[in-house]
Amino acid sequence: MAETFQNLLLGFSVALQPSILVYAFVGCLIGTLVGMMPGLGPLAGISLLLPATFGLNPIIAIVLLAGVYYGAMYGGSTTSILLRIPGEAASVMTCVDGYAMTQRGRAGPALAIAAIGSFVAGTLGVIGLMLLAPTLAEFALRFGPPEYTALLLMGLFILAYMSGGSMLKTLAMAALGLMLGMIGIDVMSGYTRFSLGIVELGDGVGIVPVAVGLFGVSEILLAAGATAALPVQRPKLRELIPSREEFRLSAGPIARGSLLGFMIGIIPGSAHIISSFVSYGIERRLSKHPERFGQGAIEGVAGPESANNAAATGAFVPMMALGIPTSPVTAVMIAAIMVHGILPGPMLIQQQPELFWGFVASMYVGNVVLLILNLPMVGLFVNLLRIPYAYLYPCILCFCILGTYSVSNSLVDVWILLVMGGLGYVLRKLGYDLAPVALGLVLAPMLELSLRQSLAMSAGDYGIFLDRPIATTMLALGVVLFLFALKPLVFKGKDWRDQVGLEKQ
Numbered sequence: 001m002a003e004t005f006q007n008l009l010l011g012f013s014v015a016l017q018p019s020i021l022v023y024a025f026v027g028c029l030i031g032t033l034v035g036m037m038p039g040l041g042p043l044a045g046i047s048l049l050l051p052a053t054f055g056l057n058p059i060i061a062i063v064l065l066a067g068v069y070y071g072a073m074y075g076g077s078t079t080s081i082l083l084r085i086p087g088e089a090a091s092v093m094t095c096v097d098g099y100a101m102t103q104r105g106r107a108g109p110a111l112a113i114a115a116i117g118s119f120v121a122g123t124l125g126v127i128g129l130m131l132l133a134p135t136l137a138e139f140a141l142r143f144g145p146p147e148y149t150a151l152l153l154m155g156l157f158i159l160a161y162m163s164g165g166s167m168l169k170t171l172a173m174a175a176l177g178l179m180l181g182m183i184g185i186d187v188m189s190g191y192t193r194f195s196l197g198i199v200e201l202g203d204g205v206g207i208v209p210v211a212v213g214l215f216g217v218s219e220i221l222l223a224a225g226a227t228a229a230l231p232v233q234r235p236k237l238r239e240l241i242p243s244r245e246e247f248r249l250s251a252g253p254i255a256r257g258s259l260l261g262f263m264i265g266i267i268p269g270s271a272h273i274i275s276s277f278v279s280y281g282i283e284r285r286l287s288k289h290p291e292r293f294g295q296g297a298i299e300g301v302a303g304p305e306s307a308n309n310a311a312a313t314g315a316f317v318p319m320m321a322l323g324i325p326t327s328p329v330t331a332v333m334i335a336a337i338m339v340h341g342i343l344p345g346p347m348l349i350q351q352q353p354e355l356f357w358g359f360v361a362s363m364y365v366g367n368v369v370l371l372i373l374n375l376p377m378v379g380l381f382v383n384l385l386r387i388p389y390a391y392l393y394p395c396i397l398c399f400c401i402l403g404t405y406s407v408s409n410s411l412v413d414v415w416i417l418l419v420m421g422g423l424g425y426v427l428r429k430l431g432y433d434l435a436p437v438a439l440g441l442v443l444a445p446m447l448e449l450s451l452r453q454s455l456a457m458s459a460g461d462y463g464i465f466l467d468r469p470i471a472t473t474m475l476a477l478g479v480v481l482f483l484f485a486l487k488p489l490v491f492k493g494k495d496w497r498d499q500v501g502l503e504k505q
Contacts, residue, residue, distance in 0.1 A: 031071020
């Protein structure tokens, strides 16, 4: 422990250098702005900045890109809460209750809790990175295709367990997302499926046009008949501070989301997206008043925001300790380090202690910078709602289209955005929850690939999932959760049509 403390002091001696502080601030600022732009997200921001880091000191380069990463994780919450438009995919769940709080005149506290939750989760994640990196990274290496399959199936079981409304509607939306995720080139065989002859769909349907269309464009269509802006007053500082009750309700979700997000973050895949879905479901299940979720529950903001920021930090564990990228973002960051002749991995801590511990300390600093940067700007963000709809929504629609187009420079993505906006409008009118569509789209390619790899390993024998202790445990947990979801039907004698959301004839 004493050695760790000494190493941390070494890191702070590096991170508190004026040049490092400036780049940490610049990275957080750019990340926040990038996260607020629909369709961009951390990957686009880091990719655009990557060439600018080639002439920098490697410590400065990694600090700058890391600031963009977790700045974008927070920035996506702003448009989610104020306008129901996810700035990036991990903010999908924040739309649900964050926007409901905005409609009730509580946008300021929602943004403040998102900032505080992000700060707490980021700080706890850095502590975990510092203390647990070797052990957790070693555990993550034990995940093969069967374990990934079990993990993703458990995610679908959790979705069924956590559904607060009609289970049938929830599973139908998840199935729609899974079907959308099947479009594109089959990774195992190389054949193109369900692309309707459109070359651009070879890479599949992107999460950005789907999420922005379902949540953003559909919201614009629903509000098209409104003639005036929401009655938003210019908030005073004390009105931005959450009430004592909101702090009390947020404490548990922030703690649980931080732990959950960090543990999921070290596993390869879209961890920050999955963690926010799981966190939201857990908070709704644990709540004494689950009916408040979707109506402006502060826990529905605190939990997912904490989880996706903790997952962003957790992703650095295998990246720094083993040189293994767990997402496209960390892969780009590894490339930025390797350009300087430094190879991430087990020897990095011994050979480049200034880089590793300077990076860890800079993340402490970055979280403080994010808090200082974003809390004073909450009032500015809230005042966006004072703009009349006639001016605001055309601008939002333009940003949605430009942001979506900029991801792949593809007009097909713009058409997907518009189609999903129309579909989202119809589904919301019919009372369907749209979040499972996004989750299914994220899980489908990973689930299919890991399942087929598992069966290839076992020559088609499904018993491989029972021969792997980690996979067996996760599958068993998922089945138990699914059975609990059926508990009201089995033990309380409810009519099955009530359980699945159908009306009696």
